[in-house]
Amino acid sequence: MGIQDIIEGKRQWRAHMARVKALPPDYRIVYHEMQRYLFKVGPIGLTEGPLLPGIVDFFEEGVAAGRGVLELTGTDVAAFTDGLIDGSPTHADALQRTLGGRPAT
Structure with missing residues (x-):
């Protein structure tokens, strides 16, 4: 990955967040909670997808x-x-495989 x-990734992220800020307050709250959750357990490649x-x-x-x-x-x-x-592979699944366990279903 070059500079x-x-x-370009930062530019896209800023444009994305500007769209989020334009949402009404209740939508923003729900979006941020969903985003927080997805960053914890979400699919691999979340920010690029x-x-x-x-x-x-x-x-x-x-x-x-x-x-x-x-x-x-x-x-x-x-x-x-x-x-x-x-059905998407998540960071939690990857961690389970690394530790030698099986992902929970």
Whole structure:
């Protein structure tokens, strides 16, 4: 990874976060909780993939439709987030393999 790749990645991340900041407060709160959770247990390559921008797209569509964030995600935001990464290899799975264990199912 060269310096240009790092600069481009930062530019994309800043643009992504600007979109998040433009969301209404309730959407931002839910997004940040989902992001925090995904950074802990989320799929490998999370920041390079389409998952986080896809969540923002989904939330922007909800705002445009005049729906509340919990109408989109349901009241169990953790279960909604788990559903987004279901079947994806996660950092927790990789750690389990490193330690010689099997990933929990």
